[in-house]
Amino acid sequence: MTPSIAFVGAGPTTLYALHALLSQGAVAARITVIEARSSAGAGSPYSAEWNDRAMLSNIASVEIPPVTETLAEWLASRTRSELQALDVDAASLDERSFVPRLALGRYFEDQFAAIVKRARADGVAIEVMTDCRVVDAANTRDGIELTFVSPPSLRATKAVFDHVVLATGHQWPTRQQRRPGYFLSPWPASALADVPATDIGIRGSSLTAIDAAVALAGSHGAFVRRGGKLVYEPAPDAQAFRLTMMSRKGILPEADFYFPLPHAPLEICTPEAVAALAAQDTGQLLDQVFDLFRRELSHVDPDYAAQTGLGEATLETFAQAYFARRAASDPFIWAALNLEEARANHAAKVTVAWRDAILRMHEVVAVIVPHLDAAQFDRFNRVFKPVFVDVYAGVPHESIERMLALHEAGKLEVLALGEDYDIDIRNPQSGADVTIAGRTRHFPVFIEATGQQALAAIQFPFLSLLEQGIVRDEIANDAPDVVRGIAVDEVFRPVDAPLPPDRLFCLALPFLMGRHPFAQGITSSFEMGGIVGRRLALVVEGDKRAPLPAASAA
Incomplete structure (x- = not known):
């Protein structure tokens, strides 16, 4: 009998999984994509x-x-x-x-x-199948049963598939406004179109926050070029329009920098060196890998190492030194200078060695995350991860231009929240009250724009898989409340699940981020989709000569 394969979700991850599957040659399977x-x-x-x-x-x-x-x-x-x-x-x-x-x-x-x-x-x-929403998935004797609805009847239909790939992508709150004026996310952007010209707070200062700011700015004015410079022109009725972006450090992301492709290989912090340390299980893995990171960075850019005291640095002191100058500077002055540097480097094809080295190391270092105990996992997320994210999440030059234009028009400021802050939405007024170091400011509109967060299994969109014990959280004995992502193996199959191997693959991004901290963006879709697509090709061909272990966590 011809096997059947269903992909739930038709974004880039499914695109790359399909491409990998079909690239292996003729596929003797019936494939269904539901979007x-x-x-x-x-x-x-x-x-x-x-x-x-x-x-x-x-x-x-x-x-x-x-x-x-x-x-x-x-x-x-x-x-x-x-x-x-x-x-x-x-x-x-x-x-x-x-x-x-x-x-x-x-x-x-x-x-x-x-x-x-x-x-x-x-x-x-x-x-x-487009305009078709899968509302549940359950394991049965014959395969994974999907329940889906589609217009115009919205009547529930069921179908059973031999193999199912869940690639449902980002997951945002189904109800965008928790209360009047308080938005749980900036998506879909169309929901911001009716936000009035008022004092608007945005939590976050990365690309998600910039996207929210750009959408709001477009509703109350326009960006135009005058003599090669981008300026913001508020609408006549937008005098009260103000944006305040806020984050712990109060900095803007840096502009996209030039780097060569393909990337040059690392010499010290190599995948092999990191894997060897992870295999030793000494309890000091994070610091040992930071030592590889420190040595690699010192090797490629000795001047930067000297400026940041990298030779004698600990993970904490380096992270502090990495952000120190920016955090002490006016965010818009720094952004303007950084933009000028980035443009000049792109024009001359000049690579800043330390930035490029950190970019190359982020995926190599990420493989240690599943091996970290609770304390080290917390240190990684608080201290090490922000450095990597800051480098790989550089933004388009025009995005920085837009932030500078809004600031020069008197429409944007950036605040540092620090560690001593509170955001209160219990005020009877709309929006939120933000208290920083004892001083409170009210925003009639407040938008959470910190990007996709890692989610726990309880938020998984298909209830039956939870009830059947197929999808479950990866729980660490030393920190049962920490979100580590759902338990999957190297090819994204549920671990220790009561179902045959290769029946279900979970590529639902928010539920993988706890264990794959940088699994966002197109390159991650390509890598994860490719892994599953190639595995499916082996399954369809019946090649079981070297199956991957079902119980090995990714």
Whole structure:
């Protein structure tokens, strides 16, 4: 009997999983892709339903693993009118250009359609069901039973599949406003369109917060270029419009920096060296890996090592030194200088050695996270992870330009919350009260914009899998309350689950982030989707000669 495979969700992760599966040759399986949105391929980060037209992606063509063509090639084949409709400047396009999120979404939709068309031409039975929402999944004797609804009847329909991949992507609160004026997330961006011109607080200062600020700014004014400089022009009725972005350190992200691709190999903090330390289980893994990190960074950039006291640094003292100068500076002065430096380096193809080294090390270091005890896991998240995130989460140059323009127009400030702060939404007024070091300020509108957070299994969208004990949290004996993500193995199958191997794969991003702290973005979709797609190809071919262990946690 021909096996059946279902993918729940049709964003980039499923796109890359399908590509990996189909790339192994003819697939003797019936494939079904189920997507809640009206189109397949984009996923929520790049869909028209979730994003404002002005929001920029923070990944360029040179970094995006191609499917049938690169993003740059796809853009070059668009007509001028198509590019204008996507707010893409044809004159400035190259492989390192950042484009609007909606443009990237269209690219992924076209790539998805292309591989489906090619698969069908090769004789693969593949069905794509859009506007169809899976509301439950359960293990049965014959396979995974999916329950889904679709318009116009919204009647529940059930179907059983031999293999199911859950790639449901980001998960935001179903009810965006917890109370009047208090938003649990900035998504979908269309929900911010009716926010009035008032004093608006935004928790966060990274790209998610910048996206929220850009969407709000577009509702109450416009960004325009005058003599090559970007300025913000408020609408006549937007005198009361003010934005305050706030984070613990009170800094803006740095502008995207130039780095060569492919990346050069590391010499000291190598995957092999980190794996060897993890295998020793000495109880000092985090500090031992930091020592590799410290030595690598000192090797590639001795001047930076001297400036930050890296030679004698501990993890904590280095993290403090890393952010110290920025945190002590005016965030907009620093942002303007950093933008100038980043632009000059891009033009000259100059790489800042220490930034590039940290970027190269983040995924190598991430593999230790499942091996850390509670105390070390907490240190990693509080101290080490922010350094890596700061480097790899650089933002488009235009995003920094927009923040500078808003500030110069008197419409944006950035506050440091520090550690002694409170956000209170119990005030009978709308919005929230923010208290910093004993001083309270009221925001009639307050938006949580700190990005996707790691979620516990209790928030998993398919209740039956929880009740059956198939999806469960990875629980550490020394910290049962810490979210470590759901328990999966190297190919993202539930660990110790009462079901046959290879029946279910969990690629639901928020439930993996506890163990895979940097598993966000297109490159993660490519890597995780590729792992599952290649595994499915082996399963379909019946190649069980070297199965991966079902109980080994990722």
